[in-house]
Amino acid sequence: MARLHEYQGKQLLREAGLDTPKGRVVHSPDEVxxxxxxxxxxxxxxxxxxxxxxxKQGAIAFADTAExxxxxxxxxxAMKIAGFDITDVLVEEKVDIAREFYAGVIIDDAKKTPxxxxxxxxxxxxxxxxxxxxxxxxxxxxxxRFGLPLYDARDAVRLTGVSGKLQGELGKxxxxxxxxxRKWEARSAEINPLVLKGDGTLVACDSRITVDDYAVxxxxxxxxxxxxxxxxxPTELDRIAWAVEKDDYxxxxxxxxxxxxxxxxxxYLGFHGAGGGGSMMSMDALVKRxxxxxxxxxxxxxxxxxxxxxxxxxxxxxxNIDGYFGSGSGVASxxxxxxxxxxxxxxxxxxxSIPAVIRLGGNQEDRAVHILTEYTKDLPVPVExxxxxxxxxxxxxxxxxxxxxxxxRSGKREMPVPAAPEFDAKDPYTFDTPTGTIVYDHxxxxxxKTKICIETCVPQILREENDVxxxxxxxxxxxxxxxxxCLACEVExxxxxNAGGRVIxxxxxxxxxxxxxxxxxx
Amino acid sequence: MSILVDETKKVIVQGITGREGxxxxxxxxxxxxxxxxxxxxxxxxxEVLGVPVYDTIREAIEQSEGIxxxxxxxxxxxxKHAAMESIAAGIKLLxxxxxxxxxxxxxxIAATARxxxxxxxxxxxxxxxxxxKAVFGMMGGSAASAKDWFLPGRVGVSSRxxxxxxxxxYYLSRxxxxxxxxxxxxxxxxxGMDHPAIMEEFEADPETDAVVMFGEIGSSQEERVADxxxxxxxxxxxxAYIGGKGAQSGTxxxxxxxIIEGGRGTHEGKVKRLREVGATVVDNFGDIPDAMKSLVRPxxxxxxxxxx
Ligand code: SF4
Ligand code: SF4
Numbered sequence: 001m002a003r004l005h006e007y008q009g010k011q012l013l014r015e016a017g018l019d020t021p022k023g024r025v026v027h028s029p030d031e032v033x034x035x036x037x038x039x040x041x042x043x044x045x046x047x048x049x050x051x052x053x054x055x056k057q058g059a060i061a062f063a064d065t066a067e068x069x070x071x072x073x074x075x076x077x078a079m080k081i082a083g084f085d086i087t088d089v090l091v092e093e094k095v096d097i098a099r100e101f102y103a104g105v106i107i108d109d110a111k112k113t114p115x116x117x118x119x120x121x122x123x124x125x126x127x128x129x130x131x132x133x134x135x136x137x138x139x140x141x142x143x144x145r146f147g148l149p150l151y152d153a154r155d156a157v158r159l160t161g162v163s164g165k166l167q168g169e170l171g172k173x174x175x176x177x178x179x180x181x182r183k184w185e186a187r188s189a190e191i192n193p194l195v196l197k198g199d200g201t202l203v204a205c206d207s208r209i210t211v212d213d214y215a216v217x218x219x220x221x222x223x224x225x226x227x228x229x230x231x232x233x234p235t236e237l238d239r240i241a242w243a244v245e246k247d248d249y250x251x252x253x254x255x256x257x258x259x260x261x262x263x264x265x266x267x268y269l270g271f272h273g274a275g276g277g278g279s280m281m282s283m284d285a286l287v288k289r290x291x292x293x294x295x296x297x298x299x300x301x302x303x304x305x306x307x308x309x310x311x312x313x314x315x316x317x318x319x320n321i322d323g324y325f326g327s328g329s330g331v332a333s334x335x336x337x338x339x340x341x342x343x344x345x346x347x348x349x350x351x352x353s354i355p356a357v358i359r360l361g362g363n364q365e366d367r368a369v370h371i372l373t374e375y376t377k378d379l380p381v382p383v384e385x386x387x388x389x390x391x392x393x394x395x396x397x398x399x400x401x402x403x404x405x406x407x408x409r410s411g412k413r414e415m416p417v418p419a420a421p422e423f424d425a426k427d428p429y430t431f432d433t434p435t436g437t438i439v440y441d442h443x444x445x446x447x448x449k450t451k452i453c454i455e456t457c458v459p460q461i462l463r464e465e466n467d468v469x470x471x472x473x474x475x476x477x478x479x480x481x482x483x484x485x486c487l488a489c490e491v492e493x494x495x496x497x498n499a500g501g502r503v504i505x506x507x508x509x510x511x512x513x514x515x516x517x518x519x520x521x522x
Numbered sequence: 523m524s525i526l527v528d529e530t531k532k533v534i535v536q537g538i539t540g541r542e543g544x545x546x547x548x549x550x551x552x553x554x555x556x557x558x559x560x561x562x563x564x565x566x567x568x569e570v571l572g573v574p575v576y577d578t579i580r581e582a583i584e585q586s587e588g589i590x591x592x593x594x595x596x597x598x599x600x601x602k603h604a605a606m607e608s609i610a611a612g613i614k615l616l617x618x619x620x621x622x623x624x625x626x627x628x629x630x631i632a633a634t635a636r637x638x639x640x641x642x643x644x645x646x647x648x649x650x651x652x653x654x655k656a657v658f659g660m661m662g663g664s665a666a667s668a669k670d671w672f673l674p675g676r677v678g679v680s681s682r683x684x685x686x687x688x689x690x691x692y693y694l695s696r697x698x699x700x701x702x703x704x705x706x707x708x709x710x711x712x713x714g715m716d717h718p719a720i721m722e723e724f725e726a727d728p729e730t731d732a733v734v735m736f737g738e739i740g741s742s743q744e745e746r747v748a749d750x751x752x753x754x755x756x757x758x759x760x761x762a763y764i765g766g767k768g769a770q771s772g773t774x775x776x777x778x779x780x781i782i783e784g785g786r787g788t789h790e791g792k793v794k795r796l797r798e799v800g801a802t803v804v805d806n807f808g809d810i811p812d813a814m815k816s817l818v819r820p821x822x823x824x825x826x827x828x829x830x
Contacts, residue, residue, distance in 0.1 A: 214623060274685065333661070392808075
C-alpha cells in the first residue's frame, strides 16, 4: 500500500531527526504493560486505520492506567473501520499541548513543484484551516533540484505570523519534513498536529505519508505490499489480483474491490474497463443507470488474452454480482480480439449465468465481437458485444435490459470450484507458456480435420507433424515469451477444431477464495 | 496549421530499438511523420526501419542537422535520464509515452525543461496527431486506423485519457467535425503540457476555431482552463466533458491523475467552474459532437478522406 500507517510514517520522521511521542505499535493487549513502562502514564491509544475521523469513531482514546489502556487496545483490535479489521494499535505517551501547528508537503500540479504548506493553527484538516484562517497558512514552492533551504522554511513560518526562536525551530521541522518527502518520494507528507509542548520542544503527534505508487520499486525497505492506493488495506481478492499483475508486465491489470457484503439483486455489477478515462466514463454510465460498481478493473496497454482471462475469473469470483459489464473508451488502439478470447474462455469455464455486455470498440473490433458473441451462444445467458459506434450509455441500457430479463433466475450463482476445470488428456503433449501450461490431447488432435490452432496462433509457433499439432520452436522459446498466450489453441480450437487444446492459466489462491465464498453463502 | 505537430518537424525516437519503439516508429513513418533519427545508447551505427540509430542525442543532432522533437519509448525508470539528455542537447519538444514514471522524476524534468525553454507532453501519453499531417507517439494504434478514424478540420481536442482522446476524435470526425490537432495530455497526476497549456496553443492557432476538452476528477487543470477563459486568455468556443462522476473520493482508479485529494478537483467543482465562465459542459459523452456542431458552423472539412 502506498499509503503508510501513522506509526510507519512516524518512524520515517524519527529517522530524519524529528521528535515523535514515545510509544510503540501493539498487536495484543498483553503487550501494553511493557509499552507503558517505557512511556509512562497517561497514554493515548490509536487504532491504525486510514480514515480522517478516528476520534469520532472511537479509534483514538486516552488512558490514565495500564488497565484502561489494555481495555482500549482490546476494544480497538475488535473494531472494523470502513469494513476492515484493525490489526495495529499505537500506544503513545500523552503529550501536553501548548500549541498546535500544521506542516505538509504536497505536489503542486500547476507549478509542477513540491509545495510546502505550513499553518500556525493545527489540529483539524488543512482545507478547513485555510478556509477559516487564510492568513495563518503559507504555501512555499520548492525547487526540486536544490531542496528546501532553511531561509525559505523560516520565511514560510514567518508568513503565518510566528516569530522569534520558535520560527527557527519550526523552520527546521519543515526542512526535515521536506527531506522525508523527497527521500521517500511522497505524494504527500503531513504532520498534523505538530505540537509545541510545555517544555518548548516540537513533536509530530500524527503523520500521514503517501508514497508515489510509481516510485515504490525504489524503496523496497518500506515493505509496501501493494503499490496502489486503496484508502484501506487490500482485500483477499485484491491480493490475488495483485499477485497476477506483479509478475506479468505485459499490459496493465488493475483490480480493486469497491463493495462487499451486498446481495444478489441489489444492482452490483462486475466492472471490467480498459483504460482509465474510458473506464471512468463507462462506470459513470452505469451509475447514471442506477447500478453500483462491485469492483473496478482495468486491463489495458495491450494486455495478452491470458491477462484478460485472469481478470475475468477474478471479477467472476464475486458471488453476488448481477451482471458483467466491460467497456473502455470505445476506440481502443489495441487489437481487441485478444480481450474477446480471454473473456470467452472465462465465460465458458464459469458457464456464465449472469448477463454480460462488453464494448470492444477499436482495432479489429469486428473479429472481436464475432468471437465474443458467436462462441458464447450456448451459455445460459446472453453475452452481447458492441463496437466503437455504440456508446457506453447505450451499452448500460442493454445491461439493464438483460438484467431485467434475467430476474426470474434463481438467486444463487454457481461458481465452479476449482475455478478452471481439470483437463484429462489421453495422449498429452505439453509445454510451458510465460505464465501457464498448454496441453494438447493428441488423441483428439488426430481426429481434428481443421487443425485450426495452427493458422490462428497469433505468433505462428505451431505446426502439424504426424497428424497432430506440435511446437515449431523449442519449449524454452515458447516459455520465454514466443507463446504470447493468445489463447487461440484453446478458444479457436474448441469452436473450429476438435477441442484438443487447453491453456491452463493458474490464479494462485482463487480456488481457496471461491471455496470460502461458497461456504459463506450457504 | 496545427499546434506542436506537423509533417515538417524532424523527430528522433529514443528507445527505437525496443519492441514499442520499433512498432511506433513504423506507425509514425507510415502516417507521414519525419522520423530522422533514433537513439539507443550502445546501439549506435545500426539502422531501424531505415532510420539511423545513434548512441547519444547530441550525435544524432549533429548528423541530422537539427532535431525538433524527441519521442521517448524507454522503460519508465530510464525516462528521466533520456528526457534530460534531450533537453540538455537543446530539443524543445518532448513526447514522453511510457507510463509509471515516478512523480519526482517528472518534477525534475519539468524544472530542467523550464530553465531550457523546452516543453513536454506526457508522461503516460498516446502523443499528438494532426490529421493528414503527422503523429508524434502512438495515437491510433496503427497508421491505417489513424487515417481511417481521424479527419482533418478546424476543431482541437485535448484529453487526459488516451482511449478517450481517440474516441472523441473518432466521434467528431464521423459526425463531420474535422480536427486540427488531437492531443493526449497524459493520464498522470503531473504532466508537462496540461490542459491550460494546450488551450493557450489552440488559442494562438489561426486554424483552430473551437476545442473539445476531456477532463477528469483530480488535479486543478480544468479549473485553470476556466481561469484562462475568465481572464480572456482563451476565447474560442469550448465543449467539455468531465469524467469520474461515479468515482468515490479518495479512490485512485488506474489513472494516477484521477484522484480526489482533500476535496480539490471534484467533479461538481470542475463542472460548476467551467459553466460559470461560459464553457459548454455536456453530461453525456455522446453529446459532444452535437454540442460542438451547435457552437461552430457545420464544417465540411471532415469529408475529405485521407488516402490510406
Ligand atoms: S485445433 Fe485443437 S484439436 Fe485441432 S489440432 Fe489444434 S489443438 Fe488439436
Ligand atoms: S501456442 Fe500459439 S495459439 Fe496457443 S496460446 Fe500460445 S501463442 Fe496462442
